[in-house]
Amino acid sequence: MEGFAKRKWVAITLAAVILPMSLLTTFKLTGIIPESQTPEIITVDAVNWNMTRSLHPGGIYDIGETVENIYATNEVAVMLRVDVCSYVDDPDPVVGPYFGRDGVCFTLSANFSIPKGFGVSLVVKYLPADDNATVYVQTSNWAVIKENISVTGIKWFGTSENEAYTKAEILNSPCCLDTQAYWVFDDQNTIDHTLNVALEATYFNGTTYQKIVLPVALHIFPDAGNTINDPNVRSIGCGSYKACLCPIYDTSDFYKILVHESGKMVDVHMKPPSDADYDLYYYDRNKNEQAHSTNRGNGIMEWLAYPSDPLGDCYIEVRFYANCSGKYELEVTTYYGGGCPFLYAWNGQDYVIDNNLLPTSARSSGTDVRSSASESTIFILFFPNPREFQEKKSQENFDNIWFPEKRTE
Numbered sequence: 468m469e470g471f472a473k474r475k476w477v478a479i480t481l482a483a484v485i486l487p488m489s490l491l492t493t494f495k496l497t498g499i500i501p502e503s504q505t506p507e508i509i510t511v512d513a514v515n516w517n518m519t520r521s522l523h524p525g526g527i528y529d530i531g532e533t534v535e536n537i538y539a540t541n542e543v544a545v546m547l548r549v550d551v552c553s554y555v556d557d558p559d560p561v562v563g564p565y566f567g568r569d570g571v572c573f574t575l576s577a578n579f580s581i582p583k584g585f586g587v588s589l590v591v592k593y594l595p596a597d598d599n600a601t602v603y604v605q606t607s608n609w610a611v612i613k614e615n616i617s618v619t620g621i622k623w624f625g626t627s628e629n630e631a632y633t634k635a636e637i638l639n640s641p642c643c644l645d646t647q648a649y650w651v652f653d654d655q656n657t658i659d660h661t662l663n664v665a666l667e668a669t670y671f672n673g674t675t676y677q678k679i680v681l682p683v684a685l686h687i688f689p690d691a692g693n694t695i696n697d698p699n700v701r702s703i704g705c706g707s708y709k710a711c712l713c714p715i716y717d718t719s720d721f722y723k724i725l726v727h728e729s730g731k732m733v734d735v736h737m738k739p740p741s742d743a744d745y746d747l748y749y750y751d752r753n754k755n756e757q758a759h760s761t762n763r764g765n766g767i768m769e770w771l772a773y774p775s776d777p778l779g780d781c782y783i784e785v786r787f788y789a790n791c792s793g794k795y796e797l798e799v800t801t802y803y804g805g806g807c808p809f810l811y812a813w814n815g816q817d818y819v820i821d822n823n824l825l826p827t828s829a830r831s832s833g834t835d836v837r838s839s840a841s842e843s844t845i846f847i848l849f850f851p852n853p854r855e856f857q858e859k860k861s862q863e864n865f866d867n868i869w870f871p872e873k874r875t876e
């Protein structure tokens with residue numbers, strides 16, 4: 468009897484161990500309980516944003532720009548949105564997190580949604596790329612909004628050697644994490660900075676674990692020089708740029724445009740703040756002014772186009788004229804324009820390019836614009852490039868067309 472009882476308990480013990488293990492294995496094999504595994508990592512291309520700093524002691528600039536990186540399939544949707552709110556220049560030395568240093572305040576929103584399977588975790592990482600900047604993540608309750616997640620860890624400051632982060636467990640789908648952070652610079656407006664922000668979303672899709680990595684890279688550059696011979700004249704190519712101007716300290720920003728292609732036009736737009744009047748100037752490689760766009764009035768966009776010089780760099784100046792400090796936007800493009808500024812004119816049947824204009828007769832230089840077309844020609848619209856014209860022309864309602872500048876003669 469004793470031997471039978473012992474065998475019975477051994478059998479029960481074995482069953483108690485083996486049966487759950489078998490069931491566990493079965494459930495894992497059938498996917499009822501997913502086996503924990505190293506997730507497959509999908510890294511999306513980074514979305515970049517840039518701005519230059521200003522030279523305005525005590526100045527606060529509203530930036531109001533959004534940078535988004537999104538990954539969306541039938542399986543999952545993940546989004547990282549960074550709203551760059553403001554730039555603060557040399558603030559009060561006793562008030563944190565800046566303590567007299569300049570920096571950028573931004574809010575961040577991490578969103579996750581999955582129709583099947585389940586989410587595991589959201590991790591937001593902040594990594595300054597250089598030694599002269601620090602990132603501070605807001606931990607106050609008022610600055611952290613959570614839906615269907617549980618925050619499991621925050622490292623509230625980060626340097627180039629130790630990233631800051633917010634880690635959260637996903638409780639349900641959809642879920643989101645909204646928070647705020649400050650990117651603060653230790654240098655005196657002399658070096659470039661980059662902050663790499665990334666959202667890592669891990670989930671189980673019913674078959675395997677996946678991790679989506681969504682990077683956003685923020686770039687901040689020193690103020691562009693106030694004179695054409697300043698060592699901080701900023702070299703740029705085609706693209707969109709943001710920067711600030713203010714009276715007294717930052718009255719001009721000079722850019723060197725690196726386009727050395729024969730027959731191409733350099734096309735420059737500048738949009739000032741709605742409460743400021745800024746102007747645009749163009750200089751050749753010998754630093755002689757060749758064109759300008761100097762409309763009067765707040766918020767008026769400036770535009771000019773000029774043939775690129777295959778032998779050297781040209782220069783662009785954005786100059787403060789009147790009223791408020793603020794952020795302007797600069798856009799540089801190039802196109803083959805036949806060496807002359809052009810406009811579109813109505814020839815009685817269609818809109819056609821009329822580029823029989825001298826380079827110095829760009830409307831921004833104030834010279835009269837004349838056409839070689841027939842007397843029936845009616846000047847209708849000024850467009851900076853053919854692509855933009857075709858896009859606008861395809862719209863049915865011409866009342867909505869954007870006019871870079873209306874002819875005033």
Ligand SMILES: [Ca+2]
Nearest residue numbers: 690711717720
């Ligand atoms: Ca500036």
Ligand SMILES: [Ca+2]
Nearest residue numbers: 691692719720
């Ligand atoms: Ca400047």
Ligand SMILES: [Ca+2]
Nearest residue numbers: 744745746762
């Ligand atoms: Ca102006």
